[in-house]
Amino acid sequence: MAYDRIMDFPGKFSDYILPDKIHVxxxxxxxxxxSEKFGGTAGNIA
Structure with a gap:
């Protein structure tokens, strides 16, 4: 059984990730x- 875990992030990732520092x-x-719900991709493969 697989679960999808969806998290609510209040912002944009680009506000915190610096393009010139992506290598570190x-x-x-x-x-x-x-929120956690039944999901995943196993049903699509079977």
């Missing part, structure tokens, strides 16, 4: 919430 990318994002 190390990030952590706080999210406002998360």
């Amino acid at each position: 990318l190390n990030v952590c994002f706080n999210v406002n919430g998360m």
Whole structure:
């Protein structure tokens, strides 16, 4: 069984990721919430 975990991020990733520093990318994002539902791709493969 697979689950989809969707997280709500209040902003744009481009506000935090610097293009000239992408080679040393190390990030952590706080999210406002998360929802979990049945999903995944296993049903599509079977």
